[in-house]
Amino acid sequence: MENNDREIVVSLQNVVKKFGHLTVLDDMSLDVYEHETVVLCGPSGGGKSTLLRTINGLERINSGKIIYRGTEVTHRNIHSIRKHIGMVFQSFNLFSNLSVKDNLLIAPCKTLGKDKKEMLKKASDYLELFGVADKMDAYPHQLSGGQKQRIAIVRSLMMEPDLMLFDEPTSALDPEMIKEVLDAIRRLSQQGMTMIIVTHEMGFAREVASRICFLESAKIRVDTDTKSFFGDTQDERLQQFLSVILHH
């Protein structure tokens, strides 16, 4: 495949994650290449979100390896690796005690030591780009869900991430607001950002994903390029999942 000459951004090797007796990730392996948009889908409890959260160390793995750009992720280097990995959450998680401006500026200024004036200019450029230019001085509780999520995306982008993780970014939104957030993600995909997205929006997945993984019962059952995922899949369970999700 064309992937052979591209660099691997993050690689999961035989990762096992258990919550008590429940195995959530069972010997899972996955390579994500530069400029790829990988969509993780599948039924609830399949391990999609957990997989995403192990990549930036929000969940500790029981065994296996996670390798980011050739370096194994450990609890020692996780803080510096996280600075290169942006994460967007289902429930936005904007810092409720800070204004939008401070939400955007605090991370690059405090953890990367960037110049405040420069970052302010960058923040206002991004807000303009994502259609929330007038919200610079607002507080999170004054924003709609769609605005919050777009600002959360900008907050991650302020760190100039090398990889973006999206954990069901539209699941907590009204139907009307889903589009504005998907547009924002689509824009990033077009710019060649490497992304891993957990989503149930299969129409969107079909459009932006270069690759789709179908996870079920702690395993990756199907890992294929988007075209064949929706085309001639042989996997019975996936056929069943798609027929439900595409025709509801």
Added chain:
Amino acid sequence: MNFGVIIKYWPRLWSGLQLTLLYSAIAIVLAIVWGVLIGAISYRKPPVIGQITRAYVCFFRETPLLVQLYFLFYGVSRYISVPAGFIGVLALVLNDGAFIAEIVRGGLQSLDPGQREAALSLGFNEFQTMIYFLIPQAWKKVLDSLINMMSIIIKDTSMLMWITICELNYQCNQVNIYSFDPISAYMFGAAVYLALFLIVQGVRRLIKVRSNRIDKRLNMKTNKEEVLNV
């Protein structure tokens, strides 16, 4: 109540009041700093230190302050000579700090865990996450309880007379001994503690009014924007 007694022994009472204020102020500041620190640790539950803080909080919350005062005052001074004032502040900070720690831990636990995860995912370490995000958010929630603790600390200073500190309660006791007028002596003491309580409540109201005003201003701003958008 005989005001003559109060006037006659005023210098004594005044010096007692000064000491009460001094010990209250020092103990309040240090107990809050200590309590926030211990509260943050017991919220995060690190392996060994977490268990030590839990044992500490349990011990100092569940044993009487007077026992702790005696234990520290007589126990410690058997081996090293330490001023009584130091022991007094230490006991107040350890005792009331344990209560504050539980308040702070509760406040931190009531926060959305997503706030911490968002901070970590942006590359902040645990300490920075605490300082920049979690403590400021929890602070707002626990402010009322902390101000309540201030009143309790002020009242707790009255125990310090038992370790030779001549604060207000001690001086009221002396006035009783000299004047044979317990009603006037202790009524005055009670009235002063009550007045201090009212001052603390005044401070609370001031803080509340200020933060409400800030909230209102923010809301007005958005309402105006909404009107303009329509």
